[in-house]
Each structure stands twice: as C-alpha cells, then as structure tokens.
Amino acid sequence: MNKLFQYVPGNSLIHRLNPVTKIALTVVICAAAFITDHLLFLVCLLAIDLLIGLIAGVAGRTWSIFRGLVKIAAFLFLLQVLLTRAGNPIFWIITDHGLLTAGKVVLRLIVVCMPLTLVLAVTRISDLTNAMVQVLHVPYPYAFTVSTAIRFIPQFLEEMSGIMEAQTARGVAFDQAKGFKKFSMILPLCAPLLISSVRRTDQMAVAAEARGFHLRTRASAYKQYGFSTGDLLTAVFCILLLAAAILL
Amino acid sequence: MIRFEDVSFAYPDQGSSIRDLSFELERGEFAAVIGANGAGKSTTVRLADGLLRPSSGRVLIDGEDTRNSQVSARARKVGFLFQNPDRQICKNTVREEILFGLRTVRSEEGESALQARAERILAEFSFTGDEEPFALSRGQRQRVALASIFAAEPEVLILDEPTTGLDYRECCHIMDQIRRMNEERQVTVMMVCHDMEVVLDYASKALVMAGGRLLAAGPVREVFRNRELMEKASVLPPQVISLGLRLGDGYETADTPEAMAEAVLAHRKKEGASDE
Incomplete structure (x- = not known):
C-alpha cells in the first residue's frame, strides 16, 4: 500500500513531461470525468488512464491501483444499485436507472483517482513543488504544504501499520478480525496516530525553519523546467479531451 | 523457551534477510542480539514473536510453532516492547493504558482483579495512574509501555532497542526493572541493543549476527573478548x-x-x- 505513492524512476515519455503538464493532464482528466454524463466516454477516460500507466512503464503499479479502486467501487456500486429507486425495475429492487447511475459513479471514481496516484508515480515530489513555484508562480509555502501533505501519506500508512503491529503484539486481535470489526478496532488507534503526526509535523517545521524556509523564493531553485514538443502535444490532447467532454 | 530451527526469511522484493538461523534460549535466560545495522537483529526478534513468519524452518515458543497461532493470541505469553513507545500507547491515562493491556489478555480474571493488578503495577513503576501518557517524557512513556507489558506477566519478553534515545538514568531505570522481572519471575528476555555497555551489564548471553546469519552465541563476556568475532560482526566491545x-x-x-x-x-x- 505504501508503495502506491512512491516515485518510480524512469525515462518514459510521461516521465519526461514538464511536471506542470502532468498536473494539467490530471486536472483535465478529472474535469472531463465530472463534466461528461456519457458512460462510453467515461470508459474511454478509464482506457486513457490505463494507457498513460502503460506508456509510463508503470503497468504493475497501474494495475494494483486499478485493482484497489475496483474493490472500493464494488461496494459503492452495490450501495448505489440498492438505494436508487428511480427507473424501470429489472430484478427485485434493482432498476435500469440505478444500474446506469451506479456504473457512472464508480467509473468516475476510478477515472478521477487513477491519474492522481499515477502522477506521483512518474514525478518526483520535489519536481512537483519546484515546478509549481517556478512555472505556476505558486508561493513556496503553499507548494511546500501540498507536497508535504502528499509525502506524509505513505508515512502515515507506515505509522498506522507500525501501531497495528504493536497493538497486535499486546493482544489486540487485528490478526483475527476482518471487515467492520477490524475497522472498529482501528478507530481507537487514531489517537496515537494523531499525536505522532503532530509531533512529526512539529519536528519538520523546526527543521525547515532551521534550514532557512522563509528565505526561499522562486529564484532559489537551480533546476529549470522547460516545455518540449511532448508537452505541446499533451496540451493539445488536453484541449481536445475537455472539448469532447463538454460536447458529448 | 525460544527455539529457532534453520529459520530463513526474506522480505518481499528483497534478497534474503535471515539465513539458516538456529539457536535456543532456555527459560529465564537474558539474551542480547547484537550486530551492526542491517545484520537482521530486528527481523530476528519479529520472527521470535511471530510478527513475521519464516520462509523456511520454524520458530518455537515453549514448544509451539509460531505459525500455528496468531500473534494476538500469544500476547499473554510473549510481551514485546518496541523501540517507539508511542505505537503502543493509545489511552488517555497511565491507569487506562495498563488496564487496556490487561483487558485484552486477561479478561477472564474479572474487572476487580484486573483493577487490583493494575494498581500493583502502578505502584511498582511509581506512577499515580492519572498521568497523561503523551505528556510524559520519552523515557517515562517507554516505562508506561513496559508497565503495560509487565502487568500481563508474560513468560517471554522481547525488546527491540528499548533504551534508544534515553538518558543514562532512564536507561538504567528501565533495564533494572527488566532484570528484576527476569530474575524474580524467570522471564526469558531476548533484547536487541546497540549499547554494548548495557548488554555487558544486563545480558548473560549474546547472539552475534552479521549479514542475516548467526556468527556466534555464548556468554556475553566470552563473546566480547573474542576480538576476531567482534571485528567480523563490526561491533565495538x-x-x-x-x-x-x-x-x-x-x-x-x-x-x-x-x-x-x-x-x-x-x-x-x-x-x-x-x-x-
């Protein structure tokens, strides 16, 4: 699970894109998924997500993200189908409208979540931060906050897994419980997780201050983030995708 | 009490971490696992508690294969003190924390017996019981975690670098309590420790590891006097x-x-x- 948010080194076409282009592509895919109401277009967007993963050479990571999302989506699909009453009944309380709505909801969920995780697999977080500051003129403290929040996700997951291991060793039956029971056992552990997170954040803030955090400006970054033909083609693709989402 | 039989273990996507590890600790023994970083010490103690399962070979605790039961079911017999006490502590007062540990492993004793047991441990560790664990110093929090394990009266105590980051006084405080438990209740102790002075002062047996293998096992003083062995394990006596x-x-x-x-x-x- 922790590896889902880790950068995968590579030199693919996607890796070489400007981090801002990658952010733009992610935003456009997410926007297109919310704008369109066409089931087939959502399927196409999903295919684009998978294709991006394939071109970036992170097929294994893409597949594991997809698998994880399908599990969540299956639960969501079931809820949606059982709770939607509108439309013509097909079987028991299941209606055609319910099936269609549920299909769109879960597809939208998968389509939106995949590029967000894929962009982290093909871009170093430091590059994301620097490009946001340099190209998008985002103030460094804000860019740093965003990148730190992303960086903290795997750390929190690791911390949670460490807490669960420690609690199992003292007799809490995490290794025997499943489903909702396990979830209810996890809830009380939010206190140690919260405390360790606050401590870690505090330590990080002190370390950042000690290294001259407030002295940093746009000019501080030594790496330049230029735009190539690949970025231009991606920009054209983004415009076409957005147009298609609006028109369809 | 603890028996490793040709145990090997590899983390996923990594090479072999532990190879052909065999040793035995008798009841009441105080053993220290020593070696350089990456020698496989923490993996070994995790294998001993069953938090990790061997790729081959077997680990026996009191004759029972760790693969045949869950870690949580073994918690009454085996106590595990981690390097970071904050992962173990999850309640708002020291009393609640000790009771939480007791309720998970000794629930059959009844609430009043558990309360009495908790009060005894609080007195033993010089806590009033109303302290907020997360407001205490790191050394004090480590003592809270240890008190919670002591309360359950385990037969085996596994310690993964219990004194890291503690000052000398706190270190002695914790180690003295562990020694008392080892001597008075014949608790078997298996400890990973980087402080060789602590190992010399408290442990009776040393398991020397390097590169995932056991180089030697024997009385602490004999091991430390073996210059060649210490050099091979990159350990300063x-x-x-x-x-x-x-x-x-x-x-x-x-x-x-x-x-x-x-x-x-x-x-x-x-x-x-x-x-x-």
Whole structure:
C-alpha cells in the first residue's frame, strides 16, 4: 500500500513531461470525468488512464491501483444499485436507472483517482513543488504544504501499520478480525496516530525553519523546467479531451 | 523457551534477510542480539514473536510453532516492547493504558482483579495512574509501555532497542526493572541493543549476527573478548573489555570499572613489593 505513492524512476515519455503538464493532464482528466454524463466516454477516460500507466512503464503499479479502486467501487456500486429507486425495475429492487447511475459513479471514481496516484508515480515530489513555484508562480509555502501533505501519506500508512503491529503484539486481535470489526478496532488507534503526526509535523517545521524556509523564493531553485514538443502535444490532447467532454 | 530451527526469511522484493538461523534460549535466560545495522537483529526478534513468519524452518515458543497461532493470541505469553513507545500507547491515562493491556489478555480474571493488578503495577513503576501518557517524557512513556507489558506477566519478553534515545538514568531505570522481572519471575528476555555497555551489564548471553546469519552465541563476556568475532560482526566491545584486552597481563578478566580498578591496585601493589 505504501508503495502506491512512491516515485518510480524512469525515462518514459510521461516521465519526461514538464511536471506542470502532468498536473494539467490530471486536472483535465478529472474535469472531463465530472463534466461528461456519457458512460462510453467515461470508459474511454478509464482506457486513457490505463494507457498513460502503460506508456509510463508503470503497468504493475497501474494495475494494483486499478485493482484497489475496483474493490472500493464494488461496494459503492452495490450501495448505489440498492438505494436508487428511480427507473424501470429489472430484478427485485434493482432498476435500469440505478444500474446506469451506479456504473457512472464508480467509473468516475476510478477515472478521477487513477491519474492522481499515477502522477506521483512518474514525478518526483520535489519536481512537483519546484515546478509549481517556478512555472505556476505558486508561493513556496503553499507548494511546500501540498507536497508535504502528499509525502506524509505513505508515512502515515507506515505509522498506522507500525501501531497495528504493536497493538497486535499486546493482544489486540487485528490478526483475527476482518471487515467492520477490524475497522472498529482501528478507530481507537487514531489517537496515537494523531499525536505522532503532530509531533512529526512539529519536528519538520523546526527543521525547515532551521534550514532557512522563509528565505526561499522562486529564484532559489537551480533546476529549470522547460516545455518540449511532448508537452505541446499533451496540451493539445488536453484541449481536445475537455472539448469532447463538454460536447458529448 | 525460544527455539529457532534453520529459520530463513526474506522480505518481499528483497534478497534474503535471515539465513539458516538456529539457536535456543532456555527459560529465564537474558539474551542480547547484537550486530551492526542491517545484520537482521530486528527481523530476528519479529520472527521470535511471530510478527513475521519464516520462509523456511520454524520458530518455537515453549514448544509451539509460531505459525500455528496468531500473534494476538500469544500476547499473554510473549510481551514485546518496541523501540517507539508511542505505537503502543493509545489511552488517555497511565491507569487506562495498563488496564487496556490487561483487558485484552486477561479478561477472564474479572474487572476487580484486573483493577487490583493494575494498581500493583502502578505502584511498582511509581506512577499515580492519572498521568497523561503523551505528556510524559520519552523515557517515562517507554516505562508506561513496559508497565503495560509487565502487568500481563508474560513468560517471554522481547525488546527491540528499548533504551534508544534515553538518558543514562532512564536507561538504567528501565533495564533494572527488566532484570528484576527476569530474575524474580524467570522471564526469558531476548533484547536487541546497540549499547554494548548495557548488554555487558544486563545480558548473560549474546547472539552475534552479521549479514542475516548467526556468527556466534555464548556468554556475553566470552563473546566480547573474542576480538576476531567482534571485528567480523563490526561491533565495538564495551570500553572496559577493550581496555582489559589491550593491557593484557591479567587485566583481561576485569569486566567492570570496579574490577579494573582493583586489578590496577593489585598490580601496583605487586610492582611495589617487587621493587622493595
């Protein structure tokens, strides 16, 4: 699970894109998924997500993200189908409208979540931060906050897994419980997780201050983030995708 | 009490971490697992508690294969103190924290018996019980975690670098309590420790590891006096042992500063007598 948010080194076409282009592509895919109401277009967007993963050479990571999302989506699909009453009944309380709505909801969920995780697999977080500051003129403290929040996700997951291991060793039956029971056992552990997170954040803030955090400006970054033909083609693709989402 | 039989283990996507590890700890033994970083010490103690399952071979706790039962079901018999106490502590007061541990492993004793047991442990560890664990110092939090494990009265105590980051006084405080438990209740202790002075002071047996293999197992003093072994394991023996070995001439047996001082005085006396 922790590896889902880790950068995968590579030199693919996607890796070489400007981090801002990658952010733009992610935003456009997410926007297109919310704008369109066409089931087939959502399927196409999903295919684009998978294709991006394939071109970036992170097929294994893409597949594991997809698998994880399908599990969540299956639960969501079931809820949606059982709770939607509108439309013509097909079987028991299941209606055609319910099936269609549920299909769109879960597809939208998968389509939106995949590029967000894929962009982290093909871009170093430091590059994301620097490009946001340099190209998008985002103030460094804000860019740093965003990148730190992303960086903290795997750390929190690791911390949670460490807490669960420690609690199992003292007799809490995490290794025997499943489903909702396990979830209810996890809830009380939010206190140690919260405390360790606050401590870690505090330590990080002190370390950042000690290294001259407030002295940093746009000019501080030594790496330049230029735009190539690949970025231009991606920009054209983004415009076409957005147009298609609006028109369809 | 703890028996490793040809245990090997590899983390996913990584090479072999532990290879053909075999050793046995008797009831009441106090063993320290020593070695350089990456030697496989923490993996070994995690295997001992069943938090990790061997790729091959088996680990037996009191004759029972760790693969045949869940870690949580073994918690009454095996206590595990982690390096970071914050992962173990999850309640708002020290009393609640100790009771939480007791309720998970000794629920059949009834609430009043558990309360009495908790009060006894609180007194033993000099806590009032109303302290907020997360407001205490790191050393105090480590003691809270230890008290919670002590309360369950395990037969085996596994410690993964329990004194890291503690000052000398806190370190002695914790280690003295562990020693008392080891001596009074014959609890088997298996401890990973980077502080060789602590190992010399408290452990009776040393398991020396390097590259995922067990290089040697034996009495602590014998192990520390084996220069070749220490070099191979990239371990610096305690200063008093190093000094004794360097001086030679009868000083090698001095394993405490007091013994070293006595040896020096005896040597001087001897020299004085020969001068006369």
